Amino acid sequence: MNSPASTPRHGGILRPAIAVFAALSLVTGLAYPFLTSGIAAAVFPREAAGSLIRQNDRIVGSELIGQSFSSPGYFWGRPSATAPMPYNAAGSGGSNLGPRNPALAEAIQARIAALKAADPGNPLPVPAELVTASGSGLDPHISPAAAAYQAARVARVRHLAPGQVDALIKAHTDAPWLGVLGEPAVNVLTLNLALDKLSAER
Template identity: 65%
Template sequence: MQSILRPALVLFGALTLAVGVLYPLAVTGIGRVAFPDQAAGSLVTHRDKVVGSALIGQSFTSPRYFWGRPSATAPMASNAAGSSGSNQGALNPALAETVKTRRDTLLAADPGNMAPVPVDLVTASASGLDPEISVAAASYQAGRVARERGLARARVDELISRHTVAQHLGFLGEARVNVLALNLALDNEPRPAR
């Protein structure tokens, strides 16, 4: 029995040390050297203060800001500690009601906007933490944001264009806009004279 147990325990200890301690330390060290910003959480600073992460969506509700993709995380929206989707299927009546409520909220915030509502403004993602929206979703909101801030629509469109990230490798996914970066750029805009 001892001839079987001792090698098994030694192997268990060696593998625990190698895979549970040495490998994570090596990967963390390489990550911090090769990708220091990403390894630190891709933190975004504004006016010498950390205001979020470029990888985690935030909940913006003021009409002066662009709104991100809805979040189904619990117990509150955009809860990074509780990444999850709603797990509601396309035929679920609760999902249809949630989408209708979100659409009504968008229409109430910008009643003159007759453009079709982009799907990513009324549906949550699988993680519930998307930091980005489609260019169509940003363009849909541009009129409201320009009006609320007293900016020219062309200036807001220019900010959207400047903060648009192209497809990966030129063909994977779609172009997108980081909501936090765009809203911070709006906050840096000079206030129009009244």
């Protein structure tokens, strides 16, 4: 049996534990976030601010977050299943619908019908990414093939030469990182902003 002198007091246990907790809270909860945020703001100021896109001194979006486009004169991005609205950056997530879920099949058929209605003469197969939502629901990119599928429709609605639209797609296609990591991708928002600029200059 331990003698009273050898029994540790609660204060002797709690004080070091509280001190370690307070120190780690300061380091990991304050010092580290402030340090990393400060370095990011100094080295990559635009990216640290959210890669925001400004037009006429007004923020129109971010290169990292998709937006909803439904007019046939614009390129359409991947569908979004975020709630309570599409491309909700505060609620990133997918639909969680399984491949055998009838609701998923209905949603895909509705999206195919919308694409066909906007461009009934298009003989190309509909790219899967234009009718299926991404896991995040915020994907700002589509593949060059998905952009090419829509190019004729956009050119016709905007009364542009197909070559002009093709050149814009090429100019707004991001190459794989370091040339090998990832796939080429087209940023839908920047492409549509370039379309508006081109149409305004005509």
